[in-house]
Amino acid sequence: xxxxxxxxxxxxxTRGQHVTLRCSPISGHKSVSWYQQVLGQGPQFIFQYYxxxxxxxxxxxxxxxxRQFPNYSSELNVNALLLGDSALYLCASSPWTAVGQPQHxxxxxxxxxx
Amino acid sequence: xxxxxxHPSTLSVQEGDSAVIKCTYSDSASNYFPxxxxxxxxxxxxxxxxxxxxxxxxxxxIAVTLNKTAKHFSxxxxxxxxxxxxxxxxxxxxxxxxxxxxxxFGQGTTLQVKP
Numbered sequence: 568x569x570x571x572x573x574x575x576x577x578x579x580x581t582r583g584q585h586v587t588l589r590c591s592p593i594s595g596h597k598s599v600s601w602y603q604q605v606l607g608q609g610p611q612f613i614f615q616y617y618x619x620x621x622x623x624x625x626x627x628x629x630x631x632x633x634r635q636f637p638n639y640s641s642e643l644n645v646n647a648l649l650l651g652d653s654a655l656y657l658c659a660s661s662p663w664t665a666v667g668q669p670q671h672x673x674x675x676x677x678x679x680x681x
Numbered sequence: 682x683x684x685x686x687x688h689p690s691t692l693s694v695q696e697g698d699s700a701v702i703k704c705t706y707s708d709s710a711s712n713y714f715p716x717x718x719x720x721x722x723x724x725x726x727x728x729x730x731x732x733x734x735x736x737x738x739x740x741x742x743i744a745v746t747l748n749k750t751a752k753h754f755s756x757x758x759x760x761x762x763x764x765x766x767x768x769x770x771x772x773x774x775x776x777x778x779x780x781x782x783x784x785x786f787g788q789g790t791t792l793q794v795k796p
Contacts, residue, residue, distance in 0.1 A: 571724075600783070600784075602784075607789075608788060608789070609770050609772075609786030609787055609788050609789050610725065610770075610784070610786050611786070612783045612784060612785065615783060623783045625783070657724050657725070659724075659784075669715065669727045669730065670727070670784060671727070672717075672724030672725045672726065673724050674722065674723050674724045675724050
C-alpha cells in the first residue's frame with residue numbers, strides 16, 4: 568500500500584511569493600496534519616484537518632492556510648513568503664483524530680526561500 | 682502548553698552497545714507516548730509507542746518505559762546497529778479539546794552508531 572505522498576519534493580521560491588504544497592494520505596485515512604520542521608529542530612504542528620474541517624491550528628500566522636478535499640487529500644498554502652519559512656513541510660495522516668492514533672508521515676517538501 | 686525535553690541531544694555508541702534516550706514532559710494529562718525515528722531525507726516514522734496504563738513495552742531490540750509520576754519516558758535500543766543511526770523524537774500526546782492528533786515533538790536526539 569502507498570504511504571503518505573507529498574508533492575513537490577523540493578521547491579525554491581523568493582520572498583513575497585506564495586506556495587502550495589500537496590499531500591495525499593494513506594488510503595482510508597481521513598485525518599491530515601501539517602508540520603513545519605526547521606533544520607535541527609523537531610516538527611512543529613501547523614494544522615489538522617478531519618472530514619474537510621479544521622480541527623486544530625498551531626501558533627502560525629494567518630499567511631498559512633490549508634484545506635482538505637472530499638478525497639481527503641490536502642493542500643497547505645503559504646502567502647507572502649519570508650526567509651524564515653524555509654523548512655521541511657511534513658504531512659501526516661491517521662484514520663481519525665483520537666489520541667493514540669499513530670500518525671504516518673510523508674517524506675516532506677523541502678521549501679527554500681531566497 | 683506542553684513542554685517536552687529530550688536528553689541527550691546527541692549520543693554516540695559503538696555497534697552492539699545499548700542506547701537510552703529520555704523524554705521529559707510537563708502535561709500530567711498526557712496519556713500517549715510515541716517515539717519516532719527520522720532518517721536523513723525522510724519523514725519521521727513511528728517505531729514504538731506506549732499508553733499510560735502500561736509501564737513498559739518491548740519490540741525486539743527496542744523498548745519504551747514510562748514513569749508517569751516523574752513525567753518522563755525513555756527509549757531503549759539494545760544491540761545497536763549502524764542502521765539505527767538517525768534522529769529520534771518523542772511526542773507525548775493527550776486527550777483534550779483541540780489537542781487530539783496535535784503532536785508536540787521534543788527537539789530530537791541524534792544517535793550515531795559506530796561500526
